[in-house]
Amino acid sequence: MxxxxxxxxxxxxxxxxxxxxxxxxxxxxxxxxxxxxxxxxxxxxxxxxxxxxxxxxxxxxxxxxxxxxxxxxxRRQDLVCQCCGEKFTPKRADARYCSNACRQKDYRKRVTDAASAQNEHLDKCNASAK
Known part of the structure; x- marks a missing residue:
């Protein structure tokens, strides 16, 4: 062999x-x-x-x-959390938040802002239709 x-x-x-x-x-x-x-x-x-x-x-x-x-x-650098502004060392290259709590808080804020913007748009449309 x-x-x-x-x-x-x-x-x-x-x-x-x-x-x-x-x-x-x-x-x-x-x-x-x-x-x-x-x-x-x-x-x-x-x-x-x-x-x-x-x-x-x-x-x-x-x-x-x-x-x-x-x-x-x-290559990892200290980043600034997009929600609370605190500096943190990310575990992943694409991290934007220092914790899950900040990630969830920012998500809820974005969803609420989007819903309120949609309501304002509907209010303006209804006011102009009358």
Whole structure:
């Protein structure tokens, strides 16, 4: 059965570790590197020059998610609540209110204002029709 280089390395970490410690970086013409996985933080040994993660798919996704989360958190700024005017740090990028109470209060105000504007319009129409 055919085995990829990555699968072989995963199955032979003990051999790579021994070779790394005995010969110091090389075995059979291949350079062995000792790395800390960017996704899970485990120490692993590899002969693949471009490898950064012990399990490329899973650990690569973990590292990418962590980087994106940190980047989004850095970009967050203190915003001013549209209802009460208080400064707050949003949990989401599209947040406009500091709390659910302010969100609900602003919604009720908008609905009431829209209903009163409609009533005023109807009153003007009825007055002009008479």
């Amino acid at each position: 055919y085995m990829t280089n990555e699968e072989w390395e995963q199955n032979n970490q003990d051999y790579l570790k021994e070779s790394y410690e005995e010969t110091g970086f090389t075995t059979g013409g291949y350079a062995i590197r000792k790395l800390i996985c960017g996704g899970c933080g485990r120490v692993f040994y590899t002969t693949i020059y471009t490898k950064k993660y012990c399990h490329s798919y899973w650990c690569g996704n973990q590292a990418n998610n962590r980087r994106q989360r940190e980047y989004r958190q850095m």
